[in-house]
Amino acid sequence: MIPSRSLAALLRRVRPLLFLALLLAWTPDARAFYTVMNYAAEEFGKRDVLSFQLPPGEPRPQLALTGDKSLRITITGLLALPFVGDFDPKKTRFLESVKVEEIPGGKMGIYLNITLKEPFLDFRDNLSKEGLFRLEFERYPVALAVGPTRLLEGRVLAGRDATLLLLSYTGHGWVRKSVDFGARVVRLEWQGSSLDQGWREVAPEGLVDKFHAQAFQGSQVEAEIGLDPAASDVHFYRSSEAGTLVVEIRAAHQIGRQQEAEEIIRRRQESLQKGHPEPLNRLTPVFVNGPNKVILNKVAVDEAYYWDTAKEAEKDYHFAKALGYLSGLLEVFPDTANRELIELYRVELASKMNWQPSWALAKLEEAMVRQPNNHRYPLFRLQQLKLLNRVKQFENAMAIMNDPNLPKNSPEVQIERGRALLGLQQWEKAQDLLHGVFPLDTANGDFSAEANYLLARLEADRGDPEKAAAALRKLSRDHWHRLSNHPDWLLDVGEIFYENRSYEEALHRFAIFLNNYPKDPELAPRAMLRAAESNRRLKRNDAALDLLNHLLLEYPDSDQAIWAKIHRLQMDEAKELEPRLKELWSIIHSSSFNDAVVEAYITVASLQGDSGSHRESIQTLNTLLTLTSRQSVVERVHILKHHYMVEGMKSALKEDRPEFAVALAEAFGADWRKESAFTDARILLAEALMRMGIYDRAVDLVKGVDVSPAPEMLKLGKMLAVGSPLGVEAHRKDLFPEEARIRLNAASRQAERQEWEAVLVLLERMPDDLLDDEGQAHRLRLLAKAEEGRGRFPEAVGNLENLLFNRPVGEGMDYFWYASLLQSWKGDDKSTEAFAQVAEGAENPEIKALAHMRLGDILQRKNKLDEAQKHYQEAKLLYPRSAWSKVSEEIAQQLEMVK
Numbered sequence: 001m002i003p004s005r006s007l008a009a010l011l012r013r014v015r016p017l018l019f020l021a022l023l024l025a026w027t028p029d030a031r032a033f034y035t036v037m038n039y040a041a042e043e044f045g046k047r048d049v050l051s052f053q054l055p056p057g058e059p060r061p062q063l064a065l066t067g068d069k070s071l072r073i074t075i076t077g078l079l080a081l082p083f084v085g086d087f088d089p090k091k092t093r094f095l096e097s098v099k100v101e102e103i104p105g106g107k108m109g110i111y112l113n114i115t116l117k118e119p120f121l122d123f124r125d126n127l128s129k130e131g132l133f134r135l136e137f138e139r140y141p142v143a144l145a146v147g148p149t150r151l152l153e154g155r156v157l158a159g160r161d162a163t164l165l166l167l168s169y170t171g172h173g174w175v176r177k178s179v180d181f182g183a184r185v186v187r188l189e190w191q192g193s194s195l196d197q198g199w200r201e202v203a204p205e206g207l208v209d210k211f212h213a214q215a216f217q218g219s220q221v222e223a224e225i226g227l228d229p230a231a232s233d234v235h236f237y238r239s240s241e242a243g244t245l246v247v248e249i250r251a252a253h254q255i256g257r258q259q260e261a262e263e264i265i266r267r268r269q270e271s272l273q274k275g276h277p278e279p280l281n282r283l284t285p286v287f288v289n290g291p292n293k294v295i296l297n298k299v300a301v302d303e304a305y306y307w308d309t310a311k312e313a314e315k316d317y318h319f320a321k322a323l324g325y326l327s328g329l330l331e332v333f334p335d336t337a338n339r340e341l342i343e344l345y346r347v348e349l350a351s352k353m354n355w356q357p358s359w360a361l362a363k364l365e366e367a368m369v370r371q372p373n374n375h376r377y378p379l380f381r382l383q384q385l386k387l388l389n390r391v392k393q394f395e396n397a398m399a400i401m402n403d404p405n406l407p408k409n410s411p412e413v414q415i416e417r418g419r420a421l422l423g424l425q426q427w428e429k430a431q432d433l434l435h436g437v438f439p440l441d442t443a444n445g446d447f448s449a450e451a452n453y454l455l456a457r458l459e460a461d462r463g464d465p466e467k468a469a470a471a472l473r474k475l476s477r478d479h480w481h482r483l484s485n486h487p488d489w490l491l492d493v494g495e496i497f498y499e500n501r502s503y504e505e506a507l508h509r510f511a512i513f514l515n516n517y518p519k520d521p522e523l524a525p526r527a528m529l530r531a532a533e534s535n536r537r538l539k540r541n542d543a544a545l546d547l548l549n550h551l552l553l554e555y556p557d558s559d560q561a562i563w564a565k566i567h568r569l570q571m572d573e574a575k576e577l578e579p580r581l582k583e584l585w586s587i588i589h590s591s592s593f594n595d596a597v598v599e600a601y602i603t604v605a606s607l608q609g610d611s612g613s614h615r616e617s618i619q620t621l622n623t624l625l626t627l628t629s630r631q632s633v634v635e636r637v638h639i640l641k642h643h644y645m646v647e648g649m650k651s652a653l654k655e656d657r658p659e660f661a662v663a664l665a666e667a668f669g670a671d672w673r674k675e676s677a678f679t680d681a682r683i684l685l686a687e688a689l690m691r692m693g694i695y696d697r698a699v700d701l702v703k704g705v706d707v708s709p710a711p712e713m714l715k716l717g718k719m720l721a722v723g724s725p726l727g728v729e730a731h732r733k734d735l736f737p738e739e740a741r742i743r744l745n746a747a748s749r750q751a752e753r754q755e756w757e758a759v760l761v762l763l764e765r766m767p768d769d770l771l772d773d774e775g776q777a778h779r780l781r782l783l784a785k786a787e788e789g790r791g792r793f794p795e796a797v798g799n800l801e802n803l804l805f806n807r808p809v810g811e812g813m814d815y816f817w818y819a820s821l822l823q824s825w826k827g828d829d830k831s832t833e834a835f836a837q838v839a840e841g842a843e844n845p846e847i848k849a850l851a852h853m854r855l856g857d858i859l860q861r862k863n864k865l866d867e868a869q870k871h872y873q874e875a876k877l878l879y880p881r882s883a884w885s886k887v888s889e890e891i892a893q894q895l896e897m898v899k
Contacts, residue, residue: 034080035078035081036052052132053132054133055077055078055131059076059445060125061074061076065281066286069117070113070286071114073111075109075110095116096116120276145240151169152170152196152243153167153279154166155202156203156204156205157373157375158206158405161250162373163205163206163405166245166246171193173245175189176188184231185224185227187224190220190221193215194221204409205378207249207251208226209408228404230404235258236248243272288338290302290333303338323349346367357387364380379407381405385416394424397416402417417433422454422458422461449482449489452472460500469502490513491509493509498534503534525555526560528551528554541571545568545571549568562591563596563599566584580607584607593627602624605644614651618644621644622641622667642677646681654772658745661685679705683710686698687713690716690746691741720742736770737770744763744771744782751785763783784800784803797825800821815842819835819838828858828862835854835858846882856868869895872889872891872895875888
């Protein structure tokens with residue numbers, strides 16, 4: 001009895017995803033796939049009984065009338081339900097046929113469709129603690145208005161406007177009634193009465209918290225109706241001719257259901273007069289074909305045509321088509337008596353179509369307004385609570401989460417209440433509610449699995465992913481199997497492990513998802529993306545790229561495709577910077593603003609900053625801030641801006657471009673100059689301003705900062721701000737590099753004014769290891785210039801010798817200067833070798849030409865005219881068309897004449 005479509009659906013669920021190169025087998029307990037059906041004739045053949053064992057943890061099957069002689073039972077967790085032994089409907093008293101169908105919409109479970117031989121049969125269901133489910137069928141007894149009273153059955157109907165408790169009986173039905181709102185109870189007492197042997201406990205709903213009836217010796221039945229605290233008014237309606245007592249219970253805001261109660265009594269009395277009494281479960285509406293017909297394509301059709309066609313379309317998974325036929329039925333037959341049933345059916349179809357939760361919620365609430373007291377109102381209320389949670393309307397969910405019209409003692413209601421509290425970050429209350437699911441679900445089924453999953457999600461949401469991951473690791477094998485049956489739960493479990501940086505475990509769950517649900521159009525792209533990100537975190541870039549490429553191939557129009565493109569560009573370091581930036585800007589400009597575009601902006605800024613374009617990086621991040629005010633994004637952007645501003649300022653100061661460091665500080669946008677988190681940037685900006693000679697602003701930046709070198713910079717800045725550096729402490733062993741660089745720039749400005757003593761005070765006794773090579777060279781040049789300016793040639797030459805030690809001649813300027821100082825100090829003989837070294841090795845032709853001219857001068861003074869003439873001629877050739885060239889040519893010609 002396994003439907004072919006069920007087998008196909010099962011195969012689709014377990015089909016491996018080859019590109020992952022990882023097949024993770026999932027084999028739940030076989031009891032989750034099938035059980036067996038038993039048939040028995042009881043009470044001497046007066047009652048037919050069907051029974052079967054439910055899989056552990058599965059909820060009670062749901063019964064629904066689909067016609068006068070048709071009953072549909074929805075059973076989750078099963079794919080097959082074969083009979084034990086031979087079942088022959090011809091030998092049963094009431095069963096015409098029993099068929100199994102797959103539940104359309106991909107949900108794991110079956111429909112058990114039962115066709116009865118007679119209308120108006122009574123049917124009752126019972127579920128034992130051991131999970132044995134029984135369905136009993138028998139004729140309903142005729143209710144007589146005379147004779148002793150016998151209570152037959154009861155039923156509660158919740159609704160928006162009030163709650164109705166219906167009691168069916170036979171006999172004169174005189175009852176003593178009392179209402180005690182203090183004790184929240186209604187008491188009923190029948191003298192000379194009994195409970196029918198088919199009596200079953202009444203399931204509470206709405207404002208009825210409990211109902212218990214008990215027969216006592218002496219032919220007396222007493223019953224107690226436990227009232228919800230919201231109950232404020234009770235009304236009674238009774239008819240012995242109809243064998244019906246209706247107890248209407250209202251809350252303060254409810255308008256009541258008197259008309260409906262009277263209509264129920266009238267209908268039951270009418271059925272008795274016709275000779276076929278209706279059980280209370282027959283008050284549930286069933287489709288009744290109307291008398292009217294219309295011509296459609298030259299064929300007369302009735303309501304049944306639309307209804308039956310919608311049913312067939314549903315079986316073939318054509319849910320939109322089914323909805324279309326139902327809408328057509330309402331348009332063609334606006335006065336149909338089946339409107340309530342059609343409304344319910346449309347809501348059911350919408351849920352199977354996986355509509356966006358907001359759409360489904362609108363359709364559901366529309367139906368609840370039009371049918372406020374339908375027999376499925378508690379289930380509708382539960383569905384409403386679920387959808388409000390799914391669309392994150394937690395405040396609205398809170399408003400109905402304690403509605404007495406929700407199903408009683410339902411672990412599913414508890415879970416949804418926990419979801420709403422979790423969404424409102426009421427962690428402790430949510431935790432208590434979810435823990436309370438376990439005693440309600442003793443079989444540890446889907447509800448227990450979901451509660452455990454939500455408890456883990458709770459820990460993750462309140463900022464403890466490690467505790468969340470630990471909670472998931474404690475789940476039983478049964479829980480994992482059940483979580484794997486729900487793609488959204490399974491995917492979120494992977495997300496929790498990912499948030500905890502447990503990337504191996506996260507990848508394992510994403511792989512299970514992709515093996516079980518490889519073609520889920522909404523969730524599969526998310527799982528692929530997260531699996532790629534997990535591989536990337538694990539340094540498995542090839543596997544990550546394979547997943548990203550597969551995602552782009554299979555789901556090019558998904559939201560995750562944009563992320564895949566961004567991640568590929570982030571990983572493709574071999575690709576040139578400009579093409580990567582161009583692709584990222586293309587993504588930004590061609591997409592609506594969302595999280596992926598945020599990531600694209602941040603990636604652009606990171607690539608710019610890492611490549612040294614710090615100002616462009618900050619400008620990109622500033623553009624992003626104009627597009628969003630979301631706190632998490634703003635915080636991330638500020639961290640990056642801080643990072644690239646500091647890196648850019650360091651780079652600018654290293655390159656002796658303090659003005660560019662100041663420009664970066666201004667480009668940041670926000671005023672960060674007094675924030676303690678920006679101490680490093682404040683010190684860098686203060687250094688840049690001091691190196692530019694803007695001491696007053698710099699001093700304000702480091703005031704109150706007790707982190708070195710800020711106090712030392714503050715003291716130095718105050719001294720330099722006076723206008724003369726002569727008061728600066730000339731020598732300190734604990735001098736900081738920042739101070740050294742500030743002194744160097746200050747000394748440069750003093751040198752321009754030929755304040756040589758000030759230059760020496762700032763630089764002379766500074767430790768040599770505080771500046772980089774370029775800074776130290778600049779310091780030695782300034783010292784040499786200061787000593788030269790004071791006429792102290794030995795000290796000037798000594799500084800230049802330190803500068804030139806182990807250095808190539810290079811351009812030749814420093815070496816030419818050194819040779820010139822030697823000549824000024826010690827004369828021609830001591831400088832000849834130095835000039836010759838410049839003339840031979842200098843890279844700058846002008847410097848080289850000048851060195852040759854100096855050598856020519858020296859040789860001319862020594863009367864070595866031939867050698868001198870050669871140097872002048874060499875100088876002319878090295879720098880033709882210059883003043884030096886003409887001078888050299890003239891001197892060479894004069895020497896030729898002298899010779």
